[in-house]
Amino acid sequence: MLDIKKLRSQTEEMKAALESRGIDAPLDEFIELDKKRRELIVDAEEKKALRNTASDRIAAARKAGEDAAGMIEEMRRVGEEIKALDHLLRDVEMQLDAIVLELPNTPLPDVPVGPDESANVEVLRVGEPRSFGFQPKPHWDLGAELDIIDQERGGKVAESRFTLLKGAGARLERALINFFLDLHTGEHGYTELFPPILVNSESMKGTGQLTKFAQHEMYKLRDDDLYLNPTAEVPVTNIFRDEILKEDELPVHVTAYLPSFRREAGAAGRDTRGLIRQHQFNKVELVKFVLPETSTGELESLTANAEEILRRLELPFRRVALASGDLGFASAKTYDLEVWLPSYDDYKEISSCSNYLDFQARRLNVRYRPAGGGRPQFVHTLNGSGLAVGRTFAAIIENYQNEDGTVTVPEALRHYMGMDAIRPL
RNA sequence: GGAGAGGUGGCCGAGUCGGCUGAAGGCGAUCGCCUGCUAAGCGAUUAAGGGGGUUUUAAGCCUCCUUCGAGGGUUCGAAUCCCUCCCUCUCCGCCA
Numbered sequence: 009m010l011d012i013k014k015l016r017s018q019t020e021e022m023k024a025a026l027e028s029r030g031i032d033a034p035l036d037e038f039i040e041l042d043k044k045r046r047e048l049i050v051d052a053e054e055k056k057a058l059r060n061t062a063s064d065r066i067a068a069a070r071k072a073g074e075d076a077a078g079m080i081e082e083m084r085r086v087g088e089e090i091k092a093l094d095h096l097l098r099d100v101e102m103q104l105d106a107i108v109l110e111l112p113n114t115p116l117p118d119v120p121v122g123p124d125e126s127a128n129v130e131v132l133r134v135g136e137p138r139s140f141g142f143q144p145k146p147h148w149d150l151g152a153e154l155d156i157i158d159q160e161r162g163g164k165v166a167e168s169r170f171t172l173l174k175g176a177g178a179r180l181e182r183a184l185i186n187f188f189l190d191l192h193t194g195e196h197g198y199t200e201l202f203p204p205i206l207v208n209s210e211s212m213k214g215t216g217q218l219t220k221f222a223q224h225e226m227y228k229l230r231d232d233d234l235y236l237n238p239t240a241e242v243p244v245t246n247i248f249r250d251e252i253l254k255e256d257e258l259p260v261h262v263t264a265y266l267p268s269f270r271r272e273a274g275a276a277g278r279d280t281r282g283l284i285r286q287h288q289f290n291k292v293e294l295v296k297f298v299l300p301e302t303s304t305g306e307l308e309s310l311t312a313n314a315e316e317i318l319r320r321l322e323l324p325f326r327r328v329a330l331a332s333g334d335l336g337f338a339s340a341k342t343y344d345l346e347v348w349l350p351s352y353d354d355y356k357e358i359s360s361c362s363n364y365l366d367f368q369a370r371r372l373n374v375r376y377r378p379a380g381g382g383r384p385q386f387v388h389t390l391n392g393s394g395l396a397v398g399r400t401f402a403a404i405i406e407n408y409q410n411e412d413g414t415v416t417v418p419e420a421l422r423h424y425m426g427m428d429a430i431r432p433l
Numbered sequence: 434g435g436a437g438a439g440g441u442g443g444c445c446g447a448g449u450c451g452g453c454u455g456a457a458g459g460c461g462a463u464c465g466c467c468u469g470c471u472a473a474g475c476g477a478u479u480a481a482g483g484g485g486g487u488u489u490u491a492a493g494c495c496u497c498c499u500u501c502g503a504g505g506g507u508u509c510g511a512a513u514c515c516c517u518c519c520c521u522c523u524c525c526g527c528c529a
Contacts, residue, residue: 017490045484046484046485049483049484049485049498050484050485052484052498053483053484053485053497053498053499054497054498056497056498056499057496057497057498059509059510060497060498060510062509062510063452063509063510064452064453064510066452066509066510067452067453067509067510068452068453070452071452076509079509080508080509080510081509082509083509083510084508084509086509087508087509087510252443252480252481254443377443382492383481384481
């Protein structure tokens with residue numbers, strides 16, 4: 009959620025910032041309603057103040073044994089007026105919310121301006137795509153031949169876009185999760201969490217998952233106000249909802265492995281083969297709660313932490329700064345990490361690292377009390393995948409495949425895998 | 434799932450037959466005093482949100498409103514009464 013005061017006082021700047029991401033924000037309407045809101049507040053509060061003092065006088069009169077019937081009658085009328093004003097006010101506030109909650113975050117100044125992903129800027133490239141001396145196979149073929157990925161049976165058990173991993177495949181998935189968590193907790197200083205996999209609508213709204221556009225992507229339980237976790241960002245970022253932290257508790261750096269579920273309703277037809285786009289996928293998430301003035305640097309270190317996985321796995325990748333028009337709803341700045349996938353003959357997103365500034369914190373009401381005292385301030389939140397497990401799986405078997413159909417296990421994973429190569433049974 | 438108890442400020446914990454309790458008391462925290470240092474002691478301050486005013490903005494200050502799990506109701510007036518929901522705890526049942 010954007011800062012109402014800023015929308016009020018810097019309307020034109022905010023409008024321009026939102027335009028840079030292709031949003032024509034109804035700020036004129038917002039200003040109108042905001043003005044209306046304040047008028048109603050003033051009116052209602054005057055009447056409430058009157059009622060409060062009158063109530064005191066009624067009590068005093070009663071005590072003194074005097075008759076207060078006239079005053080009581082008058083206050084009954086005032087009470088009704090107050091009720092009417094409060095109802096009007098609630099209507100106006102709902103209209104305001106409807107506008108504000110649909111407004112995305114404004115991009116930071118160093119975000120490349122452009123309408124969509126074509127304006128994204130590559131900022132870093134590490135490693136060289138390997139030149140194969142043979143025709144490399146896509147991971148879905150390799151996986152089937154090695155009998156480690158079984159999409160037919162995944163579909164039988166659930167439906168299409170669900171996968172059954174077998175043998176060394178299941179082991180590789182688990183190895184990756186453990187490797188990621190061990191690195192982030194052991195060397196990068198994150199605390200490991202394992203949150204609930206079902207989350208309520210309050211949490212979903214807090215992180216901005218339930219916008220008009222996105223809500224259909226989520227799996228919703230029929231009989232409960234619960235959703236299947238769409239990304240660990242949701243349960244993890246919500247842990248401090250409505251809390252005031254102490255300044256010296258910050259920064260909080262946490263990591264969590266969690267299965268994630270998305271319907272991907274609008275994406276039918278894209279990435280239909282293999283592990284790239286699944287309804288259920290594993291992800292290790294990195295989340296940070298930080299002091300506002302540190303969030304810029306925290307995004308750099310968070311991104312570097314995610315990149316370290318790719319470096320250790322010796323997978324070619326690049327880092328891309330997303331353009332304003334390509335940013336996620338709540339993000340003020342995002343780096344995508346893209347890994348080289350031979351089957352795509354291109355780089356494919358494997359992590360997305362974002363700085364939300366106080367956008368999520370405002371919605372979630374996560375604040376900290378400054379060490380020197382003073383009013384609570386909103387924290388800044390950041391998060392990134394570190395990494396998407398299924399896509400890493402795909403990248404490994406494609407990039408490490410051999411002409412004989414085996415897959416060499418990357419050095420960093422060998423002790424997790426207990427083998428140096430994946431071979432057909 | 435069944436029975437009972439309860440949800441009050443950063444934390445613990447009072448709140449009588451509805452009115453002077455936004456909330457006693459304690460802890461913690463901050464500032465000051467005291468002390469050779471530490472501890473102890475003494476004093477003061479210490480909820481959040483939202484309006485209005487003041488200030489060039491912010492801070493600060495003045496003032497008002499709201500908030501005692503959430504929502505609704507009764508009343509001139511509710512933390513205190515009524516209804517609905519949510520959550521926590523204890524016992525039983527069921528299980529991993």
